[in-house]
Amino acid sequence: MGLRRRYLPLAGLLAAVIGVQLAASATNSTFYLTQLTMAAYYCLVIIGLCLLMGYAGQISLGHAGFFAIGGYLSAALTSHNFTAVSDTLLMRTLDRAGLLLHHQSLYGDSLLSLQPWLAFFIAIGVAVLIAFVLGIPVLKLKGHYLAMATLGFGIIIYRIVLAAEFFGEADGISEVPPFQLMPGLAVSGDFSARVQNYYIAWALLLFGLLLLLNLINSRMGRALRAIHGSEEAAEAIGINTARAKLYTFVISAAFAAVAGSLLTHFNGGIGPSEASVMKSVRYVAIVAVGGMANLWGAMAMGIILNFMSLRGMFGSYDDAVFGGVLLLIMLFAPQGILSLRLKNILWAKRPMTGK
Amino acid sequence: MLELYSVHKYFGGLHAVDGVSFRVAPGSIKALIGPNGAGKTTLFNLIAGVLPVSSGNITFKGRQIQGFKPHRIAALGMSRTFQNIKLCHGMTALENVMLGRHIRSSAGLLAAMLNLPRTWREERDIRHRAMELLELLGIAEFAEVEATSLAFGQQRAVEMARALATEPELLLLDEPASGLNIYETAEVARLITRIRDMGITVLLVEHDMSLVMDISDEIVVLSFGAKIAEDRPEAIQKNPEVIRTYLGETEEASA
Known part of the structure; x- marks a missing residue:
């Protein structure tokens, strides 16, 4: 049941995505596509966090940390020069397997770095591993305590990228090469590749959304919602709550890391602000505005708010706006912004149920 | 099916369950009764693995289950309902x-x-x-x-x-009739008997004496954490110690 109801909105979204591109190209305003591409990557973080917060009921104030792990590792491994260690067995093996990239710097020096695909898998792998190791102890905590523990993790990652020379300290990492996904298809910020990148990002977001929609309507999705409702009841019917929470945390971290890695290749660089706690708060705020247990709401709000923010509509008050949004939502619409008017409109038409 | 041997539970200095032993035969309905605070729900939580036992053994289908997490016990074929419904x-x-x-x-x-x-x-x-x-x-x-x-x-x-x-083999029901009127209670009684007839063993905690006396094959009576009687319903009704626990001291009753 409901398969059509699940997939039809996705088809609608796909049509909208294509429509926006055609309209932008026709009116010569493809510059909008750049922000929509970035917003799509941020949205990938947001729907992953929505699964964790809205459905499994576990908060994370450290998701910018996972985004940064994905982004920074991809950036460092594909743009640092590893010529100095090229003689080691590991590097020679990688080279023979075609996983290294020989190129030249602006000044003609030869550079040796990792293939973006290899860097990508290392980055995601590390993020998943860290989520796993962090999740085991941390997910035993609940509510405020879990929020504080994940906040602590976020701060650690932020301070590490800010302090480590390997990660470019306060400057971050720039001149990150394009990510050649396959011949003729690359994640890069080239003006000529704008339309192509718009579609890469949105295809990935749609695919991610499809995976999560399937998940929440499955046996494991029900189990997650049960954990949210009552952990004791979930345990009593045989759900391994600790494991379900951990896997959800890991999946959600992986979504953030994938987004981080690809957005970094798209932007051609990454800076410490991507790892900052305010970014994590922003993700949480957007999930809350979207209505917590509402993937479509989180998605819609993620696109709208990120697009506005990236277009500079909030000016220097960017972070203040998101803080304010979180505050207002918690006060006036804890069920999300979409619940506000809908409730009034639907009140009279609601079918009589129950008693 | 289920066997408790000398199960103790302390909450700090409180001896909530005091050396309780009994067994639940396959295919039977067993009831656990006792005044408020006798330790019935605590004992339930010990069996279901929500609380760890302080000492003693609990075996389910011949397997020791104390220390197991609730979800593992559930997977072995024990299921439960809650006194305050958890949907x-x-x-x-x-x-x-x-x-x-x-x-x-x-x-x-x-x-x-x-x-x-x-x-x-x-x-x-x-x-x-x-x-x-x-x-x-x-x-x-x-x-x-x-x-x-x-x-x-x-x-x-x-x-x-x-x-x-x-698909449990043993069903734990924590006060299945609490908050129900007499008609609904009668309905629950029929249902529990039907569940037993499906081959599922039932252990229930209940305050409603008419329900317990009607459907149980055997009754365990707890008072202050200790078992004071275990017998068939008719015998429990005549048991002097049970009557004393429920109705007060005999001196007062005879006075």
């Missing part, structure tokens, strides 16, 4: 019962995300079985209604259907 908010009655099929199905996170053919076939079976149980309990018409918005008696039925959906 999942935001899920329909049907979805709540489908939850009970968790341990009888296998689709993991990856299979679920990709929605493989095997996954949706399994999903269809889960839905089918859950619907059958709602019909069995006479609440099929509320399948698509949000469970927590149902009337109290119906919520109890949903919770029982969810417990049955796990």
Whole structure:
């Protein structure tokens, strides 16, 4: 049941995505596509966090940390020069397997770095591993305590990228090469590749959304919602709550890391602000505005708010706006912004149920 | 089926369960009664693995289960309901019962995300079985209604259907008649007998004496954490110590 109801909105979204591109190209305003591409990557973080917060009921104030792990590792491994260690067995093996990239710097020096695909898998792998190791102890905590523990993790990652020379300290990492996904298809910020990148990002977001929609309507999705409702009841019917929470945390971290890695290749660089706690708060705020247990709401709000923010509509008050949004939502619409008017409109038409 | 041997539970200095031993025979209905604070629910939580025992043994189907997490015990074939009903908010009655099929199905996170053919076939079976149980309990018409918005008696039925959906061999019912009127209680009594007739062993905690006396094969009486009697209902009704516990001291009664 409901398969059509699940997939039809996705088809609608796909049509909208294509429509926006055609309209932008026709009116010569493809510059909008750049922000929509970035917003799509941020949205990938947001729907992953929505699964964790809205459905499994576990908060994370450290998701910018996972985004940064994905982004920074991809950036460092594909743009640092590893010529100095090229003689080691590991590097020679990688080279023979075609996983290294020989190129030249602006000044003609030869550079040796990792293939973006290899860097990508290392980055995601590390993020998943860290989520796993962090999740085991941390997910035993609940509510405020879990929020504080994940906040602590976020701060650690932020301070590490800010302090480590390997990660470019306060400057971050720039001149990150394009990510050649396959011949003729690359994640890069080239003006000529704008339309192509718009579609890469949105295809990935749609695919991610499809995976999560399937998940929440499955046996494991029900189990997650049960954990949210009552952990004791979930345990009593045989759900391994600790494991379900951990896997959800890991999946959600992986979504953030994938987004981080690809957005970094798209932007051609990454800076410490991507790892900052305010970014994590922003993700949480957007999930809350979207209505917590509402993937479509989180998605819609993620696109709208990120697009506005990236277009500079909030000016220097960017972070203040998101803080304010979180505050207002918690006060006036804890069920999300979409619940506000809908409730009034639907009140009279609601079918009589129950008693 | 279930065997308790010298089970103790301390909460700090409080001796909540004091050396309780009894066994529940397969295919029987056993009731656990006692005044408020006698330790009935604590004992239930020890059996279900929610609380760790301080000392003693609990065996289920010949296997020691103390120290097991609740979900492992559930997977072994023991299911329970709660005194204060615990249904999942935001899920329909049907979805709540489908939850009970968790341990009888296998689709993991990856299979679920990709929605493989095997996954949706399994999903269809889960839905089918859950619907059958709602019909069995006479609440099929509320399948698509949000469970927590149902009337109290119906919520109890949903919770029982969810417990049955796990295909338990032993069903623990924590005060299944609390908050119900006499008609609903009679309905619950019929239901529990029917569950026993399906071959499921039942252990229940209950305050409603008419229900307990009607349906139980055997009764264990607890007072201040200790077992003071274990017998058939007729014998329990005549047991002087049980009467003293429930009605007060004999001196007062005779005075």
